Amino acid sequence: MNILDRIATDKRLEVEEQKEMVPVEALQLLPHFKRKCISLAKRLRTSPPGIIAEFKRRSPSLPDLNPDADVAEITSEYEKAGAAGISVLTDELYFGGTADDLMLARETVNIPLLRKDFIIDEYQIIEAKAFGADVILLIAALLKPEEIRKFSVLARKLGLEVLLEVHNQEELERSIMPSIDMIGVNNRNLKTFEMDLNISKNLAEEIPSEFVKVSESGISETSSILELQKSGFQGFLIGGNFMKTKDPGNSAQKFMQELKSGR
Numbered sequence: 666m667n668i669l670d671r672i673a674t675d676k677r678l679e680v681e682e683q684k685e686m687v688p689v690e691a692l693q694l695l696p697h698f699k700r701k702c703i704s705l706a707k708r709l710r711t712s713p714p715g716i717i718a719e720f721k722r723r724s725p726s727l728p729d730l731n732p733d734a735d736v737a738e739i740t741s742e743y744e745k746a747g748a749a750g751i752s753v754l755t756d757e758l759y760f761g762g763t764a765d766d767l768m769l770a771r772e773t774v775n776i777p778l779l780r781k782d783f784i785i786d787e788y789q790i791i792e793a794k795a796f797g798a799d800v801i802l803l804i805a806a807l808l809k810p811e812e813i814r815k816f817s818v819l820a821r822k823l824g825l826e827v828l829l830e831v832h833n834q835e836e837l838e839r840s841i842m843p844s845i846d847m848i849g850v851n852n853r854n855l856k857t858f859e860m861d862l863n864i865s866k867n868l869a870e871e872i873p874s875e876f877v878k879v880s881e882s883g884i885s886e887t888s889s890i891l892e893l894q895k896s897g898f899q900g901f902l903i904g905g906n907f908m909k910t911k912d913p914g915n916s917a918q919k920f921m922q923e924l925k926s927g928r
């Protein structure tokens with residue numbers, strides 16, 4: 666079994682347990698459930714460069730990335746550094762994230778938050794809204810087109826935006842639909858961990874212009890952002906490059922200053 670299938674199997678069990686403990690009706694009573702979301706797509710379209718800085722403690726490929734990272738401190742610094750939005754991992758088993766991380770981030774910043782998780786059930790979308798997210802991630806490699814349709818329509822109904830993650834043309838063609846706001850091209854193959862920025866560059870022209878293009882993973886140089894912008898990307902999801910340092914907020918700030926000064 667590849668890692669993505671393993672994650673999905675674990676996630677299904679986890680969600681079934683969670684549903685028993687916290688019914689949907691209870692989620693709908695949480696204060697953020699009624700909050701009006703902020704648009705990430707709009708920010709990416711109108712204020713370049715759209716850096717989406719990611720908060721994660723570890724990943725399957727980097728088990729010791731930043732185990733003790735403080736979510737309030739780092740997300741606050743990401744916001745001050747000028748991030749367009751923040752991605753918060755909420756998967757605990759593989760990424761060391763929690764729902765509390767997302768809620769703490771929500772209490773800390775006023776910029777759009779992406780719930781970064783492996784969504785395989787509508788329940789997780791209700792959770793995302795209740796925990797204070799503005800955007801959800803749907804991973805094409807994990808979902809049938811019918812599920813993508815059902816999940817994205819529900820997200821939209823709740824006022825959430827949808828970032829669809831694809832890795833190749835076949836995934837893009839079968840998953841693209843009007844209820845999606847942004848398309849993220851993952852430069853990392855989630856099945857093998859192989860990384861290549863050319864994946865974004867090559868897929869860019871296949872993505873219709875009504876969708877905001879986001880390039881995800883493996884970005885560590887400001888020069889890559891400039892190249893990806895030429896291919897039409899407006900969003901850049903960066904995690905490890907910041908989180909691997911002692912002071913991720915400061916690393917993000919330096920990265921964005923370097924971008925601004927065009928060095």
Ligand SMILES: O=P(O)(O)OC[C@@H](O)[C@@H](O)c1c[nH]c2ccccc12
Nearest residue numbers: 719881882883884902903904905906
């Ligand atoms: O740390 P990186 O290489 O900058 O990548 C960030 C982000 O793209 C990556 O964490 C990611 C992309 N898609 C995902 C899906 C699930 C979990 C994590 C991810």
